[in-house]
Amino acid sequence: MTDSVKMDLRSQDLLGERIQQLKKLFPEVFAEGKIDFTRLKQALGENLDTERERYGLSWAGKSEAIKNIQTQSHGTLLPVPEESVNFDTTENLIIEGDNLEVLKLLQKSYHGKVKMIYIDPPYNTGNEFIYPDNFKEGLEDYLRYSGQVDGDGIKLSTNTETEGRFHSKWLNMMYPRLFLARNLLREDGVIFVSIDDNEVKNLRSIMDEIFGEENFVSQFIWNTEGHTDNQFQVKVNHEYIVLYAKNQLIVSLGYIIDPNTRGQSNLWKGYAENSITKNGEANPPSEVLLPSGFPCVAEKIDLDATDVSSEFYKEVSELGYISRQITQKYNISYPIRKKRMIVEEGKLVEDCLVFSGWANVNKLKEFIKNDFKPLDDEDGNLLEFYLSERGVIYYKKSREKARNILSVLRNMGTTEQMRSELERLGILFQYPKPKELLQYLIKIGSAEGEIVLDFFAGSGTTAHAVLDLNAQDNGNRKFILVQLPEPTNKPDYPTIADITKERVLRVISKLNEEDQNKLDFDGKKQDRGFRVFKLTSSNFKIWDGNEASIDPAQLEQQLNMFTDNLVSGRTQLDILYEILLKAGYPLTSKVNKVTAGAQEFYSVDEGLLLICLEKEIQKETLQAMMELEPVQVVCLDVAFQGNDQLKTNTVLEMKSHKIIFHTV
Structure with a gap:
């Protein structure tokens, strides 16, 4: 009875969910809980492709990339208020950590909530970071790499020319991340991906596979307008931005006019007319x-x-x-x-x-x-x-609005101009995307109050663009940035994630200063803040059967260590946000403290979720929580201090009040 209330502290089980969906659609293909492929083939009938040779993209390691998607994470995101700006009120996020693990952890809380994704991933040119050597896309390797646990250092890999720029290596890195990213998009959401000639063909192929060919919208050509005084026979001054929709049938792009449209065009007027x-x-x-x-x-x-x-x-x-x-x-x-x-x-x-x-x-x-x-x-x-x-x-x-989006993007800032602007802010970063380009894409892909996600955040151009755009039109778009703490050679900013946070902080300071200097400043507050979270291991000890000793005395000692399953050194705030994440609530959920006698608990989302983190919970506290009629209540497992009768009675009483009850 009591074991059934334990909360699952792993990330969303994507494979299990898909199997359950298949079971609903084709219950007849399951035998003793397993999929019978013979029955499945019969159920699919003429829709089954039996040809040995078929069109598609395959590469070395693809099956492992798919397994990476299916592997659940035991990690969590620790809140870091001291590195944040307006932590208690902001709805913007900067998350430091490997983006694959972070995307897994966001699956429950942000599934179907993101309107637009923009990423500028490594282009696989042979001279930039791809991922750490021996990085098996798992939390433990990430923790070693980022210095959070002891272990051998992990060398960075650059996928060099001598390796033939291993396309497979790049595809193995990109495929699971794009797959998980799609889950986070709203049904009318869109994703933009910057890329160049090295991998554009492979990018289109895997995006066709993940998003569906029918959801391809456009392959923009961005005229980078950079220096062309090199010795190449053909001076390349363009990159690509590939755009896909989650669902082409319902997607609606922003009403925006290409800034290069001639001034005399009727597009700038409130109407269109012609013979x-x-x-x-x-x-x-x-x-x-x-x-x-x-x-x-x-x-x-x-x-x-x-x-x-x-x-x-x-x-x-x-x-x-x-x-x-x-x-x-x-x-x-x-x-x-x-x-x-x-x-x-x-x-x-x-x-x-x-x-x-x-x-x-x-x-x-x-x-x-x-x-x-x-x-x-x-x-x-x-x-x-x-x-x-x-x-x-x-x-x-x-018409109130006009749309004139062209496939060739010109006069939208340059990397050199953006680098100079960052230098004036005191930030040194070699190849930032221009914020004007990002602002244009954000206008195409999102609107007022919607979420923009960038999980290859780099120096933070996406956040810069969102904040500037909100200042221009008094909007309230929100951003989520994810950036790996990739080492730099800058003592003041040891990692790129540190540069990300500092840049966004300085942009906010600059915008606030400009507002104060405006004669017509009315004091209206925009969301100019961000909550910092860092990827790490769970706040709860995770039992690993593979590590269990076969010696009875040692096994008993190991089990005793799990009597209190909380990791030492973690705060109530740390535990609170892991529970929010694993319960499917956004990291920006409104949280209030409630006092019940001598104890406290947290009220989330106007009381729909109540969380008590007392180490020894009182019956009166449990009663006070039930009287508020929440949808869900979560308590620490250790809080019952081994009193199985109290725990069992609590489970039954919560059930009688139609409250979902969990312990962690």
């Missing part, structure tokens, strides 16, 4: 009757019927459409007026028959049928038609 006359093979000509009352932009016009030879109509009829050659031959302007066109006070005085090839002709007829009242289109815009002063029919679509 609907359109001649060509796809637009067979027809007559349209414009009834009296049809609107015109001019108060008054009087245009004679168009003088057209009968040979014109004969040639058009034989061809089936109006060609450019026919138009030039007969010197025709469209539409052809078959009657005199007279407008008084901005309206047709009498019916007028016109002839042309058309675009939007059905909408025009609907507009006429609607007594010339504007039509609502599928995007919520208003559509109307009118005559110009020359008798040409125009459509006008009013």
Whole structure:
């Protein structure tokens, strides 16, 4: 009875969940709890690919990469308030640790909550960090690498030219991270990945496999506008940014206009308009009757019927459409007026028959049928038609927002400019992405109040872009950064993660200072802070059966060590956030302390979750928690001090109140 309430301290079991989904869909393929592949093949029928040779991407180590996804993490994220800014109120996160382990730990709390992901992973050029040698994508190796536990140092690997730039090594690093990242995206979410020519082909292949070819949106070409005074035969001054949607059918990109769009474009206005006359093979000509009352932009016009030879109509009829050659031959302007066109006070005085090839002709007829009242289109815009002063029919679509996203990205800052700006902030970093580029992508991929994730954070350009963009439009986008504590040669900032935190801190300080200097500053607070968390081992001792002694006396000694399963030196705050993470609550959840007699407990998310971390819990405290009618209650296992009767009674009483009860 009591064992059944223990909380699972591992990260989400992705493989187990998928097997359960398969069991719901195909219960008949399971025999004694295992998948019977013969039955599965029969269930799939014609959808089963039996060909030996098939299209796909395979590489050395792919099966191990998939196993890495399925391996659960026993780690946790320790809060570090002293390195944070506005820890108690901010909803921004900077997480220091290996991004694969961190992504596993975020699966419960942030599943389906992230609107946009941007990453700038290693390009595999042979001269930059890939991952530590012997790094088996596990927590223990990470802890040794980062100096959190004793062990041999782990050398950094650079995947050199002499290794043929092992594509397999790069794919093994990227595949599980992209797979886990997809789970965090909302259904309407998007992911942008920066890359260059070295791995763009392989990146597209694994993203097609993970996200589905049908969810590919675009492969942007970013004109880096960098120096081209090198000795290469072809001076490469571009990179790529690959964009995929979680679900192409429901994704909606931001209403944003490419900044290079000419100033005279209607895209900058609150409407779009154009002539609907359109001649060509796809637009067979027809007559349209414009009834009296049809609107015109001019108060008054009087245009004679168009003088057209009968040979014109004969040639058009034989061809089936109006060609450019026919138009030039007969010197025709469209539409052809078959009657005199007279407008008084901005309206047709009498019916007028016109002839042309058309675009939007059905909408025009609907507009006429609607007594010339504007039509609502599928995007919520208003559509109307009118005559110009020359008798040409125009459509006008009013809109609050316009979208003009181009596949070639130009004039969006350079690495050199960004590096210089960072130097003025006192931050030295060699190859930062320009924040202007990131701001543009964030406008495409996210909106007000949404979460932007970057799990190859580098110097923190994504956070810089989010904070600056929020300052520009008074928005409240939130960021989550994940960065490995990769060593540097800078004494002031021993790791890249230290540079990340310092940069974001200085950006916040600069923005706050600029606000104070504004004459119209109204004191309205934006979220200019971040909570720092660091990846480490669990706050709870994890029993490893492989380490159990076969000697009875030693085994008893080992078991006695687990009587109190808390790791020494950890604080209540450390334990609290591990429970939040493992219970599926965001790391930015609102937490309040509640006093019950002589003891305290934590109320999370307006009382939906109650957590008591007292080492010896009192019955009155348990009663006070039940009276608040939470959904879930969590206590320390050691808090019952071996009183199995109290624990059993608590389980039963919680169940009678329909409260989920766990111990850790």
